[in-house]
Every structure is written in C-alpha cells, then in structure tokens.
Amino acid sequence: MGNITEQDRLEWAQNPVTKAFLQQLTESRQEAMESWAKEYFVGSTLEEGAIRNATALGGMRVLNDLIAQIESCDPSQGDAE
8 A cells, every 4th residue: 555645635535425424423423422421321320321421422532533634635724613
C-alpha cells in the first residue's frame, strides 16, 4: 500500500461522500447525546445502568475520534460547526 500524501487527505476530506459521512457521524453523535438526556441508558439496577452508560460512552468516543480525524484532514471542516 502506498503512502497517503497531504494532498490525498485534503481531496478525500473535500469529497462530497466524505462530507456526507461526516454529517451522518455528527447526527449520530447528537442522537446519542439526546438519548442520554432522555435517560435511555438508565437501568433497573445500578450495575445495568453503569454498563449501559459505559457502552454509550465508548460509542461516543468512537464517534468523536472519527469526526476529529476527518476534520483534521481539512482545516475548513472545523469551521462548519
């Protein structure tokens, strides 16, 4: 596999499909935050609630990392929010 240049990264970040994917990730993150606010991750026991919250936090970290990686490829991406 070849090296990915900065130009490759920029072209990828500016591709309409990448921008649509970034938008989907951002919407998924917002939906997860709203689910948390609606107490969807509360369990019937403390242990169940802790497991649900830990799982949700792990998912949020993945979303945040993906969004940050895509935005880091194109400095103008961060300006959109």
